[in-house]
Every structure is written in structure tokens, then in C-alpha cells.
Amino acid sequence: MDVLDIIKPENRVFCKSKLMTDTALSYCPGCGHGTAHNLAMEVIDEMGIVEDTIGVAPVGCSVLAYDFMNIDMTQAAHGRAPAVATAIARTWPDKYVFTYQGDGDLAAIGSAETLHTCNRGENIVIIFVNNGIYGMTGGQMAPTTIPGMRTSTSPYGREIETMGSPLKMTELIANLPGVYYVTRQAVHTHKHARKAKKAIKKAFENTRLKKGLSFVEIVSNCNSGWKMNPIESNEWMVENMFPYFPLGDIKVNGKLK
Amino acid sequence: MTEEIIIAGFGGQGVLSMGKILAYSGIMQDQEVSWMPSYGPEMRGGTANVTVILSNDRISSPYLKVFDTAIILNQQSMDKFEHSVKPGGYLIYDPNGIIQHPTRTDIHVFSIEGSKIAAEMGNKKIFNMVILGGFLKVKPIVKLDNVIDGLKKSLSERYHHLIPKNEEALHKGIKSIIPFKINNKVFS
Amino acid sequence: MSELKLMKGNEALAEGAIRAGVDAYFGYPITPQSEVIEYLMRERPEERTGMVVLQAESEIAAINMVYGAASTGKRAMTSSSSPGISLKLEGISYLAGAELPAVIVNVVRGGPGLGTIQPSQADYFQSVKGGGHGDYKLYVLAPASVQEMSDFVEDAFDIAFKYRAPVLILSDGLIGQMMEKVVLKDQQERRTDKEVIESCGDWATTGRTNRERNIITSLDLQSEKMEARVHRLMKKYEQMEKEDLRYEKINCDDAEYLIVAYGSSARIAQKAIELAREKGIKAGLLRPITLFPFPKQELFDLADQVKGILSVELSTGQMVEDVRLSVEHKVPVEHFGRTGGIIHTPEEILEALEQKIINNGRIRHHKTRESSIL
Numbered sequence: 001m002d003v004l005d006i007i008k009p010e011n012r013v014f015c016k017s018k019l020m021t022d023t024a025l026s027y028c029p030g031c032g033h034g035t036a037h038n039l040a041m042e043v044i045d046e047m048g049i050v051e052d053t054i055g056v057a058p059v060g061c062s063v064l065a066y067d068f069m070n071i072d073m074t075q076a077a078h079g080r081a082p083a084v085a086t087a088i089a090r091t092w093p094d095k096y097v098f099t100y101q102g103d104g105d106l107a108a109i110g111s112a113e114t115l116h117t118c119n120r121g122e123n124i125v126i127i128f129v130n131n132g133i134y135g136m137t138g139g140q141m142a143p144t145t146i147p148g149m150r151t152s153t154s155p156y157g158r159e160i161e162t163m164g165s166p167l168k169m170t171e172l173i174a175n176l177p178g179v180y181y182v183t184r185q186a187v188h189t190h191k192h193a194r195k196a197k198k199a200i201k202k203a204f205e206n207t208r209l210k211k212g213l214s215f216v217e218i219v220s221n222c223n224s225g226w227k228m229n230p231i232e233s234n235e236w237m238v239e240n241m242f243p244y245f246p247l248g249d250i251k252v253n254g255k256l257k
Numbered sequence: 258m259t260e261e262i263i264i265a266g267f268g269g270q271g272v273l274s275m276g277k278i279l280a281y282s283g284i285m286q287d288q289e290v291s292w293m294p295s296y297g298p299e300m301r302g303g304t305a306n307v308t309v310i311l312s313n314d315r316i317s318s319p320y321l322k323v324f325d326t327a328i329i330l331n332q333q334s335m336d337k338f339e340h341s342v343k344p345g346g347y348l349i350y351d352p353n354g355i356i357q358h359p360t361r362t363d364i365h366v367f368s369i370e371g372s373k374i375a376a377e378m379g380n381k382k383i384f385n386m387v388i389l390g391g392f393l394k395v396k397p398i399v400k401l402d403n404v405i406d407g408l409k410k411s412l413s414e415r416y417h418h419l420i421p422k423n424e425e426a427l428h429k430g431i432k433s434i435i436p437f438k439i440n441n442k443v444f445s
Numbered sequence: 446m447s448e449l450k451l452m453k454g455n456e457a458l459a460e461g462a463i464r465a466g467v468d469a470y471f472g473y474p475i476t477p478q479s480e481v482i483e484y485l486m487r488e489r490p491e492e493r494t495g496m497v498v499l500q501a502e503s504e505i506a507a508i509n510m511v512y513g514a515a516s517t518g519k520r521a522m523t524s525s526s527s528p529g530i531s532l533k534l535e536g537i538s539y540l541a542g543a544e545l546p547a548v549i550v551n552v553v554r555g556g557p558g559l560g561t562i563q564p565s566q567a568d569y570f571q572s573v574k575g576g577g578h579g580d581y582k583l584y585v586l587a588p589a590s591v592q593e594m595s596d597f598v599e600d601a602f603d604i605a606f607k608y609r610a611p612v613l614i615l616s617d618g619l620i621g622q623m624m625e626k627v628v629l630k631d632q633q634e635r636r637t638d639k640e641v642i643e644s645c646g647d648w649a650t651t652g653r654t655n656r657e658r659n660i661i662t663s664l665d666l667q668s669e670k671m672e673a674r675v676h677r678l679m680k681k682y683e684q685m686e687k688e689d690l691r692y693e694k695i696n697c698d699d700a701e702y703l704i705v706a707y708g709s710s711a712r713i714a715q716k717a718i719e720l721a722r723e724k725g726i727k728a729g730l731l732r733p734i735t736l737f738p739f740p741k742q743e744l745f746d747l748a749d750q751v752k753g754i755l756s757v758e759l760s761t762g763q764m765v766e767d768v769r770l771s772v773e774h775k776v777p778v779e780h781f782g783r784t785g786g787i788i789h790t791p792e793e794i795l796e797a798l799e800q801k802i803i804n805n806g807r808i809r810h811h812k813t814r815e816s817s818i819l
Contacts, residue, residue, distance in 0.1 A: 001708075051652045054517065066660045074516040074649035075662035077539050083501065084496035087513030087521065088650075089468050090497045092638065095652060113509070116502035277624065280453050284626050290451065291625035296477060296562075319623050320709075322790035346558035410451070 007040040014190070017041035019050060021070045026061075030230025032220030033061060036129055037068055039197040040100065043204055044071065053096040054088050056081040058110075060102035061135040079110025082117035085124045087168035096207050098125035104134045107143040107169040114169065121178025128170065128215065131222040132241060139225035143167040146244050147253040151225070166244060170217045174251040180207050181214040182251040186242075188221065188234040199249075211254075219245050258313050259396045261321055265306035265338050266330025271385030274411070275328075276307035278389065281407030282399040283311035291319040304333050311398060328392055329365075330371070332356055349392055349434070359439065366437040367395055374429050383426035390430020401427065448629045454510030454594040454621040455480035457629075458550060458614075461595035463490045465602060466633035467548075468519035469497040471510035473529060476562040477618040478552035481524045494635045504529040508536030515545040515666070516646030516661040520602050520636075524550035526618075527568050530557060530576075534602060541678065542663025544648075546605035548598065548612040552621040555759075555786040563786025564618030564710060569763035572615050573737045580675045582682045583613040584689070585736040587707040590626035599630070604689060608681045609648070615736060617759065619709035619788060620668070673799055682737075691734035692743060696722070700729025702802055703747055704794070705768050706757040707733045710782070714757050717794035734775075736764070744771035753777045753802035757794055760784055777802060 005011060017039035027033045044053050050071055057065040059078035066073035076084040081099035088096045106114050106128050117124070119224055134140040140153040144166050148157040158166075174182040181203060185196035196218060203214035219241050223233035249257050262279070266272045276292050283290040293308045308324075310316050327338045329350040335357060342348050344363045352358070353372040356444035375384040393399065399407075404427065408420055452460065459481045462470060470490075472482040481499060490496035497514075501507035507523045514521035525533060530551045540547050551572065555565035570576075572585050576696055584604050588594045594616060601612040636644070642651050650659045665671035695709075697703070706714040711732040721728040731747060733740050748754070753776050756765035762780035769778045781797035783789040 051654050054650050055654060056513070066658075066662065068656055070653070072653045072659045073661070074513065075543070075660070076512070076651050077509060077535055080505065080512070080536070082508035083506040084513030084516070086499070086506075087469060087471065087497075087510035087519075088517055090499060090510075091514045091519045091521070092517060092651070112502055113506050116506065133609060191748060277451065280624060284449065284451055290624075290626050292451070293619065294622060296618070296622045316625075316712075317719060318713040318791050319625070320619065320713055320788050321716070321788070322792045 015085060015170065017045055017137045019070045021068055023067045026064055030221070030233065031061075032131070032187045032218065033129060035126065035193055036196070036218050037065065037100075039187065039193060039200055040098070040127060041069055041071070042197060043137075043201045047201070047204055049096050049204070052090070052094065053098070056085045056088070056097070056099040058099065058101040058105040060105050062102060062129065062254070063101055063136065064190055065100050070125050079105050079108070080113055081105065082110065082113040082122070082124075082126065086117050086120070088124045089122050089124050093123070096204055097123075098127060098204075100127045101129070102135070103128070103130045103132065103142045103144040110192045111167075111233045112171070115173065115176075118173040118179050118213050118215065119176045121180070123207055123210050123212055125200070125207055126213070126215045127200065128181060128217045129220050130217055130245065131220045131225070132166070133222045133225040135222045135225045139222075143146070143169070144245070146240060149240075168245070170215065170245075170250060173215060174256060178212055179215060180212040180254050183215070183249045184217040184219060184245060184247050186237075188237065192209050194246075216247070219247065258311075258398070259325065260311045260396065261324045262309045262326045262328065263306060263321075263324045263338055263341065264309065264328040264330075265304065265334030268303055268305040270305070271382065272305045272330065273307050275385035275389050276309040277411050278404065278407050279309050279311070279399070281410045282403040285403035285406045285410075286399060288313060291316045293319040294421050304331065306334065306338075309360050326392070326396060328388060330388070337360070347395060349388070349395060351388065359437065362439050365395075366393065366439060367434050368437040369430060369434040371430070375426070376431055378426065378429065380422065383423055385434070386423045386426035387430040390427035391434035392430075393427070394431040394434050450627055450629060451624050452591055452595075452627050453554065453624050454482055454591045454616060456484045457591045457595035457627045458598060458616075459488070460629055461598040462522060463488060463494055463496060464630050464632050465497055465599035466494065466520065466635040467522055467598065467602070468635060469510075469514045469521040471499050471501050471507040471514075471521065471523050473501050473504045473507050473525065473530045475526045477554055477621050478524050478526045478550070478787070480621070481550070481552075483811050494632070496635065501700055504532040505536065508533040511549070512536055512540055512543070512545060513542065513548045515547040516543070516650050517528035518641045518649030518651060520546075520606075522548040522550065524552065526552045526554045527556050527565070530568065530571065534571075534577035535611070537583070538579050538581060539663050540611040541577070541581035541583070542579060542674070543661050544609045544678070545611065545661065547601070547611045548601040548605055548610050548614065549611060550616065553615065553617040555784065561786035562618065564709060564759060564788055565784060565786060566710060566759035566782070567737075567761070567763065567784060568615065569736065569758065569760060570630055572613055573739070573767070581678055582737050583611055584608070584685055584738075585613045585615050586691075587615045587734060587736055588620055589708050589711045589732065591620070591623065591627050595621060595627050596627060599633070602699075604685075605758075608685065610678075610681055615708065617709050630660045650785070686738040689735065690738040690740060692740040693732040693734060694743075695730040695732065697729035697731065697747065699727055700750065701727040701752050702798060703729050703731060703754045704742070704757055704798065705731045705754060705764070707735070707736060707764065708803040710757050713789060713791055714794055716791035717798065720791055721798065726798070726803065739767050739771065741771040744768060745773065745775075747801070748772045748775035751776060753774050753779070755794075755798045757797075758782045759788065
């Protein structure tokens with residue numbers, strides 16, 4: 001089968017969601033953001049809720065998410081997406097509101113907004129893409145950078161004594177009563193992507209049922225920031241990131257697993 | 258007519274609410290009013306004061322240096338405001354706790370035993386109404402009916418049963434205020 | 446129905462917001478403006494009009510909540526006092542950059558730093574010269590009475606939506622904490638969601654229907670696009686200067702000396718003018734109601750009539766720079782003001798007018814001229 005055969009509709013297993021624009025992704029080849037975007041758009045498309053969905057883009061690599069997601073989107077200041085989403089959800093209680101944030105945005109500069117929005121149990125979805133590094137600014141240490149990991153601001157590896165331990169924001173917020181659903185997923189294989197999509201769908205269903213806050217972490221790679229090729233980066237992620245950030249549901253239907 | 262008043266005393270003496278009732282009374286007779294408190298930590302236990310202005314015209318500054326009338330309810334306020342009364346103006350004070358009595362001879366000074374009367378009436382909270390009554394006797398700038406209406410406006414309804422008691426206190430104040438004779442002799 | 450009440454400035458502002466049909470208020474407590482959120486929480490506006498009121502976890506969160514609600518076309522506002530406004534400046538810059546209509550209220554206290562909780566007007570620069578980052582301005586309304594605290598909420602939203610731009614109400618601790626008689630306006634109906642979509646649907650992110658998607662952002666990575674965005678903002682500010690300048694003249698017709706003051710200082714200065722006239726000094730007051738736009742032309746014209754100008758504000762001299770720029774050295778311009786939370790008295794202002802303008806000011810001005818010739 002050559003390339004032309006592969007892209008025939010009848011042979012397609014995965015394709016770009018109708019809710020993705022034709023704009024070429026600005027992400028590095030091999031990056032998980034594109035898949036994560038696509039999964040979110042597939043869910044919104046399949047649920048038929050595009051007219052009632054408002055997305056909030058962060059600051060970071062996915063700052064331009066609104067260029068790729070063909071939905072109404074507001075771009076928030078660094079870390080403030082949960083506050084922005086709070087207000088939208090409060091003033092439009094019947095809309096589907098989600099934020100799409102990276103680890104620097106959500107777990108460092110926006111930690112207060114994340115914690116308090118979760119604690120209030122706002123009826124929104126937070127999609128948290130964790131690749132353990134600041135990608136957009138050129139590979140600096142993130143709150144989720146794992147011990148010993150080299151970045152441009154931890155050039156000799158993250159040292160716990162002086163730089164602190166990686167922040168497990170997802171476990172932290174799972175303990176808050178206002179949070180209804182917390183899960184950690186990945187998108188580096190078909191299998192994982194399918195599970196991640198199910199999780200995102202469950203999260204949006206929770207919004208529909210007005211259950212409160214749903215939080216989907218996606219552990220992902222940053223081959224450029226990690227200075228690896230895409231395949232190596234995914235292998236490194238499985239070996240080094242997953243032990244620290246284990247995949248699976250953490251809180252379902254308001255109950256801790 | 259414009260009347261510029263400072264009411265000063267301890268926090269808890271009802272200084273601010275007395276000003277508020279006075280301001281409401283002014284509104285009841287279609288006057289312009291302003292009520293400018295000192296605010297912040299000094300309100301909590303320390304001294305409190307409020308500038309109240311009633312006028313038939315638009316009020317310019319709500320914050321003043323000199324006043325037509327000073328109602329003074331503790332020694333600190335006496336120290337601070339005795340000299341802020343305009344020549345020919347009025348100083349009304351409760352002698353309770355006052356060590357340095359007023360010495361100015363170019364103003365009208367009146368005293369009223371507000372604390373004593375309130376204690377005799379068995380309700381310290383009506384202290385400010387006794388004082389207000391005294392003030393209105395000396396300076397009848399608002400009608401008593403309007404004060405009662407002002408009270409109704411500024412008190413929430415669950416306290417309206419206290420209005421007769423307040424009215425009684427006003428009348429006690431009206432009866433009790435007396436001119437104070439300045440004794441300027443340094444050696445007696 | 447309209448209603449007559451004795452209210453604090455902060456409370457009148459809050460009630461004005463409910464009656465203006467505001468959709469959402471997000472705030473964080475700070476003295477001397479906490480009565481705004483306290484009043485709103487007490488009044489249950491969600492039951493009265495459906496208005497959302499939320500105590501945020503910080504001033505930063507509050508301004509970003511305003512950003513969120515504004516991005517969907519809702520009428521959203523926040524209030525704070527000086528240190529809190531410093532925290533909000535990032536969000537205010539974003540509101541300006543993303544061209545969102547919103548109202549921010551600053552009940553100013555003394556600074557810098559934690560400063561004092563007493564009244565001040567030392568946030569003039571912060572309000573009219575940017576404050577946050579980037580090429581932007583705020584339309585700034587300066588209320589001078591409790592009545593205006595109540596009325597200006599609606600005025601501010603009208604301007605905010607006319608230009609799709611953030612508007613600042615610059616008050617201070619004196620106006621916020623004092624009580625005056627206020628005539629409350631009739632209750633305005635809050636717009637329905639359908640009406641919001643109809644009126645703001647061409648830009649607001651209310652959900653993509655059978656139209657192109659709407660995007661709210663302040664980001665333009667291409668410099669040419671960013672420059673065009675900034676120029677678009679500048680056009681709005683020019684239009685504001687032409688169409689929405691507000692000021693008040695008091696006793697200016699025959700004035701030989703002019704005081705320029707806004708907000709609480711304008712009230713105190715008005716009394717100073719009354720005292721001046723009692724002494725036979727013909728003084729007048731120009732009170733800018735908007736600080737941006739600033740009444741430049743009016744000052745320029747008045748400078749032909751008066752012998753000198755005293756700029757009065759509760760600061761060490763900020764607005765005086767704009768007064769001088771407007772007057773273009775036609776007559777001496779001096780500043781007077783107390784700071785650190787001290788409020789100047791009418792007598793102090795009159796004394797400053799006499800010393801700095803009527804007596805010394807003229808003489809010093811001529812001396813400077815001579816020495817520059819020598």
C-alpha cells in the first residue's frame with residue numbers, strides 16, 4: 001500500500017476532526033499537542049455541542065490553539081485560563097467551557113487560579129497537557145520537570161534540594177471536594193489516544209450533567225525541549241515520566257480511586 | 258442655610274450613627290447632606306469622628322478644617338477640635354471624662370451630661386440620642402419629626418420598637434443641655 | 446423606580462451596578478473599597494436581576510474573570526484599591542489589547558507599597574499613562590460625589606461598549622467612604638443571552654453558530670498585524686477625545702485665577718474658591734470629569750483669561766504635568782496637594798493659591814524669564 005492508498009477515505013482509521021481548521025499546526029513534528037487538540041475537537045463534534053462550546057487557550061506552546069480549533073475561543077493571560085473559564089461558565093451556565101493548558105501555565109504561574117477554580121467546583125473541563133518543560137520559551141524547567149531532568153534552567157538536572165520536587169497538581173486537586181472527575185492519560189499510541197478521548201468525552205458529559213469540575217491530564221512529550229527525536233522522546237516518557245505521573249483514573253464520579 | 262458639624266468621640270459611643278441620623282433628618286426636609294467619617298483602624302476602639310454637613314445648596318467640600326458646631330465626647334477630641342470651631346460657633350460637650358474643659362470665649366459653649374442621663378435611663382446605647390437632643394435644642398436645624406423619620410430610615414425595621422425610647426432620650430437631651438461658664442482664671 | 450437614599454459612595458456604586466443591569470461582578474476585599482462586594486453579597490443581586498457576584502481568590506483572578514465574561518459580550522466589572530489595581534494591571538492591559546468592554550473601579554488609597562488606607566489621588570499616572578504594559582489608554586471617569594459613584598457605572602459601560610475598551614472609574618477613599626444623598630436610577634433590564642448574542646455576536650465568543658468562529662486574543666505574532674492593532678486602538682482614543690470628553694467649570698466666567706482639580710479634591714477646591722471669593726479673589730475651578738480624555742483645549746483657552754493656575758490633587762504632583770502640557774507655558778502652573786493619606790483642607794488650598802500663584806508664582810515666573818534672558 002502506498003501513500004495514496006493510505007489516505008483514501010475507506011482506508012483511514014484516524015483523520016483530522018471536522019472541527020480542526022486547515023491551518024498547519026505550529027507544533028514540532030512528533031509533539032502530542034496536535035493529537036490532544038484533535039481528540040478534544042472530535043468529542044465536541046460527536047456530542048454536537050459546537051454552538052455551545054467556548055474554549056480558553058493558555059500561554060505557552062498552545063497559545064495559538066484558537067488557530068487550529070474551529071470553535072469560539074478566548075486566549076487568556078498566562079495561568080489565568082481557569083479564572084477566565086469560571087466567569088464564562090458563571091455567566092453562561094448552559095455552555096460547555098473548557099481550558100487547554102500546559103504545565104507551566106497551570107501548575108506554576110496559574111497554580112492559585114487552578115486550585116481555587118477546582119475548589120469552587122466550577123462546571124468546566126480542564127485539559128492539562130504535561131510535558132515537564134516550558135516548550136515555547138525554549139525548554140526551561142517546569143513545576144513538573146522530573147528529578148534529575150536537564151533543562152536550560154536546570155542544566156545539571158533538577159536538584160530536589162534547591163528546586164523542589166515535581167508538583168503533582170493532578171493528585172493535589174483530586175482531593176478537593178468540588179472536583180468531580182480526575183484522570184491522567186497519554187496520547188503517544190492509538191490505544192492511549194482512544195482512552196484519552198473517552199476521558200475527554202466523559203469530562204464534557206459531566207459538564208452537560210452539571211456535575212462540576214472535570215480535570216484531564218495528558219502526559220505528553222516535548223521532543224524539541226527534551227532534545228530527542230519523537231520516537232526516543234516517547235520511549236523516554238514511558239520510562240521516566242509515567243513512573244512519576246502514573247496513568248489512570250484518580251477520581252471518578254466524585255470519589256477517589 | 259448651611260450647617261457644618263463635627264461629631265467626635267470614642268468608637269462605640271454612636272458617633273457615626275448620630276451623624277447618620279442627623280444626615281437622614283436633613284434629607285427628610287429636602288436638604289443636601291454629606292457624612293464624612295474618619296475610617297480605618299482608628300474606628301475600632303479608638304477615637305472616631307464624622308463631619309456632617311446640612312445645606313440648602315449643593316455641598317462643596319465634605320472635608321473641613323473649621324466647623325459651625327463641634328460635638329465633643331472625649332478629651333482627645335476636645336484637644337483636637339476645640340480650636341476648630343468658627344468664632345461665634347458652638348461647642349457642645351459631655352463633661353464625663355473631660356479633664357481640660359473648654360477655654361475659648363469667642364464661641365458658645367454648652368455642656369450636657371449625656372453619659373449620666375443614658376445610665377439613669379438604663380440604656381447606654383441611647384447616649385448619642387441624648388446628645389443629639391441637646392444639640393437640637395441649641396441649634397434647631399432639623400425638626401424633631403424629621404429626626405424621628407430619619408431614625409426610621411436609618412434603623413432596620415427590627416429595631417423600630419426602640420424608637421419611642423430614642424424619642425424619650427431626645428427629649429431628655431433637650432431639657433438637660435446647659436450653657437457652660439468659661440472660667441479663665443489660671444489661679445483660683 | 447428611582448429612589449432617594451443616604452448611602453456610602455462604595456454602596457452607591459454597587460447599587461448603581463445592579464440597577465445598570467450589569468451581568469457580573471468579580472472582586473477581592475481591600476480597604477477602602479470592601480463595601481462594594483459586601484453590599485453586593487448582602488443584596489443578593491442574583492435574585493434581583495440574575496447578576497453574578499463572585500469573591501475571587503485574588504485581584505488577579507478577579508480581573509481575569511472580568512476578561513472571561515467580557516469576552517462573551519457580558520457586562521462585567523471589578524473594583525479594588527491601589528495595591529489591588531497594581532495586581533490587575535496585567536489583566537487590564539490584556540482587556541485593552543483584546544479590545545474588550547469592561548469596567549474597573551479604583552477607590553484609591555495612599556501609596557507606594559502597602560501605603561495607607563486613607564484617601565489619596567496618587568494613582569493618576571497609573572490610570573492615565575498606561576499603568577500596564579504596551580501602547581494603550583484607559584477611558585478614565587473621576588466621580589466627585591456619591592451620586593456620581595452610582596451614575597458613572599452605567600456611563601462607564603456605555604463607553605466601554607461603544608469602543609470595546611476597558612473603562613476605569615477613578616474614585617478615592619473619601620468619595621468611597623462618605624455618605625451623601627443619592628437618587629438611584631430605575632432598574633435597567635439585564636440583557637438576555639439572546640440579546641447579548643444579537644448585539645455582540647460579530648465578535649464575542651458565545652459559541653460558534655452558522656458564522657465564522659470568533660476569537661478573543663491580544664496576540665499578534667506578526668509585527669505588521671500588531672502595529673495595525675495598536676493603530677486601531679489609537680483611533681479609538683482619538684475618537685474618545687473628540688466625542689466623549691467631560692469636564693465641569695465652576696465660577697470660571699470672571700475668574701482671574703484657576704484651580705484644576707478632580708474627584709474629592711475638586712469638592713474641597715470648590716470650598717476653597719468660595720473662601721477666596723469671600724476675600725475678593727476671583728477664583729474659578731475646572732474639574733476634569735474624564736482624566737483621559739483630558740480637557741486640554743479648555744485649559745489652553747482658559748490660560749488666556751487667567752493669571753495663573755493651581756493644580757490640586759492628593760499627591761505630590763501628577764495631573765499638574767498634563768495641566769502644564771495643556772497650558773503650554775502661557776501662565777504659571779503650580780501644584781498643591783497633601784499626600785500619604787492626609788486630606789488637604791479648603792484653607793490650605795486657598796493659602797497655596799495665594800502663596801504659589803497670586804504672590805510668589807508671578808514674581809518667580811518673571812524672574813525665571815529674566816534670568817533666562819541674561
